[in-house]
Amino acid sequence: MTATLRQCLLAEVLGTAFLLIFGTGAVVVDEQTHAIGHGGVAAAFGLIVLIIIQGLGHISGAHVNPAVTIGFWAAGRFPGRRVVPYVLAQLVGAALGSGxxxxxxxxxxxLGATLPAHSAWQAFGVELGLxxxxxxxxxxxxxxxxxxGLLVGITISSTVALEALVGGPLSGASMNPARSLSPALFNGNFTAAWVYVAAPVAGVLLAVLADRLLDLKAPANIQPPQ
Structure with a gap:
């Protein structure tokens, strides 16, 4: 049975809220107790992404990221009429999580804010690449x-954890406008906020282009692997 738009939006609100609660929550816990460490924060982001994908992916696709939604739309895998509702749901969920x-x-x-370690342009390059x-x-x-199935969630969540581990000290490894804007909304620090909107969007559009270049077209008389 196909999920309704209302169910999809609720899944995106809940998924994005819990991404912020457990992801940025891990940052705050480590900030206060020093009990988790940078590796633990990266693991927390990876684990919550895996849980969201496995728990909600069959309902909404578990985008929980405006850039990912835009990327799927640009790739022709997501209807344009749902882009704005999804992005709004993700922003609402992120605000609830940061709250x-x-x-x-x-x-x-x-509150787990993402800020450039050095220049805004270096952070832009890091976020774009990640x-x-x-x-x-x-x-x-x-x-x-x-x-x-499960391997999809493991692969994506492992990518998030690895990128957070390596890129976190440089830019915060956001890769997600909602994840960055929401803490800024509550702590009032919008330093280089444009980086965390523009770089992820540019990054997903470049990824769509690369995906098309990598796409292997099976000959018409050969069935694709099952």
Whole structure:
């Protein structure tokens, strides 16, 4: 049975909310207790992405990221009429998630904000590259030839965790406008906010182009692998 738009939007709100609660929540817990560490924060993001994909992916696709929604639309895999509702649902979910973190955080907490370690343009390059690779992996593992259930979630979540581990110290490894804008909304720090909107969108569009260049067309008389 196909999910209704209302069910899809609810799934996106819930998924994005819990991405922020457990992802940025891990940042805040480590900020206050130093009990998790950078590797633990990266693992938290990867784990919650895996859980969201496995729990909600069959309903809405578990985009939980405006850039991913735009990427699927640009790739011709998502209807244009649903882009704005999905993005709005993701922004609402992110705000709910950051609001929950804000209620539990100590005064002055960053709330898991993403900020450039050096220049805004370096952060732009890092975010563009990370989002490009994430979207390319998503497009490749979700194509009909290779989709393998749980392995899709594991591959995507592993990519998120790896990129957070490596790119986090440089840019915050956001790859997601909703994930960055929501903490900024609550802590009032919009430093280089444009980076975390423009770079992910540019990254997914480049990934769509690369995916098309990599696409292998099977000859008409040969069936694709099952």
């Amino acid at each position: 929950a973190v804000w209620l539990l955080a100590a005064p002055g907490s960053s 989002t490009f690779w994430l979207m390319l992996i998503i497009l490749r593992v979700t194509c009909s030839y290779y989709e393998q």
